[in-house]
Amino acid sequence: MSIYVCKGCGHVAFNEAPAKCPVCGAPKSSFERKDNIFVESAEKSKEGAVKHIPSIKVNKVCGLVPENDCIDIIVRIGETLHPMTPEHYIQFIDCYVDHEYRARTYLTPQTNPAVIFHLKNTEGKVQIVESCNLHGLWKAEADL
Ligand SMILES: [Fe+2]
Structure with missing residues (x-):
């Protein structure tokens, strides 16, 4: 399973990065793929x-x-x-x-x-x- 982490608030998104972080509102571009986090x-x-x-x-x-x-x-x-x-x-x-x-x-x-x-x-x-x-x-x- 792919894992994405928001650089703004540390929110973890599974499978794919959301269009907008549900915690801090940061855009998709602020998510970094970190499958092994x-x-x-x-x-x-x-x-x-x-x-x-x-x-x-x-x-x-x-x-x-x-x-x-x-x-x-x-x-x-x-x-x-x-x-x-x-x-x-x-x-x-x-x-x-x-x-x-x-x-x-x-x-x-x-x-x-x-x-x-x-x-x-x-x-x-x-x-x-x-x-x-x-x-x-x-x-x-x-x-x-
Ligand atoms: Fe600790």
Whole structure:
């Protein structure tokens, strides 16, 4: 699968670069093809996987939006909690369904590296991409 990364905001697009970045609005020309981006992160930070690979829990009974068959995608970075200091932290967490972008949550060193995405009822696979300011982009996938 081809992977494109927006030079403006780090948004990852799968299969093809969009006409316009859905996160920052940058044009198609600002996307760079980087098919090995996740492999490169894993190779650069071999012991880092346990702290960077998103851990995903899918909860089909949402307590907040039950009237709309909401599916909760509960994400934590990672199995061993990633640090959140001004020098080293998770910048954002992006959510996809079948590799189509759904939403981004920005984080700061003052927060914990965990978020919940409230997806409209859907089937397929969810992908989570996170960006560490020092160790790059990491991805995980789960069934919906
Ligand atoms: Fe890191």
